[in-house]
Amino acid sequence: MRRLEIILEKDKQERVSALLEGSEVVEKWEVKTIEGYVILNVLLQDEYSTTLLQELEKEAYHRVIIHPVEGTLPKVDLPDTEEKDKISFGKFITISKEELYSDVDEPVSLSVNFLLMIILSSFVAGIGILKDNVAIIIGAMVIAPFLGPNMSMAFGTTLGDWHIIRKSMLTGIVSTLITLAISFFWGMFASGVGDITMDPDLGMQDIVLALVCGFAGVISVLGGQGGSLVGVMVAAALVPPLVRAGLLFGGGYYTDALNSFLIFSTNIICLNIAGIITFYLAGIRPGKWWEKEKAKRKTRNAFLIWSFGLVLIIVAILVIRKLGGEQ
Structure with missing residues (x-):
């Protein structure tokens, strides 16, 4: 899994939040900071982090810091989907x-x-x-x-x-x-x-x-x-x-x-x-x-x-x- 720490200006928060709604995000939380910046923390699976980073790269946000996640407590329960059993080349790419x-x-x-x-x-x-x-x-x-x-x-x-x-x-x-x-x-x-x-x-x-x-x-x-x-x-x-x-x-x-x-x-x-x-x-x-x-x-x-x-x-x-x- 990956934790993305997205640091951006407040006026761009709504745009990024809308982008996160359309992504396979496991959890997300927000940490407000001073001087007009907001920190959004997002937890998601490896194969989806690459897709989200590609979308974030299209616009000039302040900074995205990528943290590999070794484990969480309690354990993250991933949703069962019909796509789970499908195999694609992208599934083997676990690094952005x-x-x-x-x-x-x-x-x-x-x-x-x-x-x-x-x-x-x-x-x-x-x-x-x-x-x-x-x-x-x-x-x-x-x-x-x-x-x-x-x-x-x-x-x-x-x-x-x-x-x-x-x-x-x-x-x-x-x-x-x-x-x-x-x-x-x-x-x-x-x-x-x-x-x-x-x-x-x-x-x-x-x-x-x-x-x-x-x-x-x-x-x-x-x-x-x-x-x-x-x-x-x-x-x-x-x-x-x-x-x-x-x-x-x-x-x-x-x-x-x-x-x-x-x-x-x-x-x-x-x-x-x-x-x-x-x-x-x-x-x-x-x-x-x-x-x-x-x-x-x-x-x-x-x-x-x-x-x-x-x-x-x-x-x-x-x-x-x-x-x-x-x-």
């Missing part, structure tokens, strides 16, 4: 767009903790790959914060928000460069780089894996469930091939390194394609109609660009395989 802003912003901040986790996960993954130890590689996936930048990129693209897109791109590029730099210099001096288990040639199953990770990542974020387990799935598609690419480049095994880096690049593209599709189908849109049209164009263009990039990589892989077969 406004809360998503906060959720996608924190994981893409280049904080000291974020950078440390990137560095540590790179070292752990490198040790696991050189020792050919799956358990250690899984440990690197657990601590690698690669879910955030990809989900926030897809979220910002769907909304047409250049601030989020730029921030996500910067974080993703910095994360990739740090991981590559660590593994590259490590590969220059490490022994036995040529004996590590190589990434297999990119196949359809790798593309399907990345798409599934993208869909699962967005659904977990939309459901307000956090991204720890799904983050491991995303890291599984990104961390090992990226670290392996750096080690092999440093060790002088350029063909195998290129194959690993192509796998990493393909996974990035597929994650963003899946993220854009899922956010769009979930109804994530800007509040203003003119912003919706702009965001729709940006979403379409971004989807086409990512798709074109995926096609180019697949063509490059086919060409490399053909040249390798002729030799």
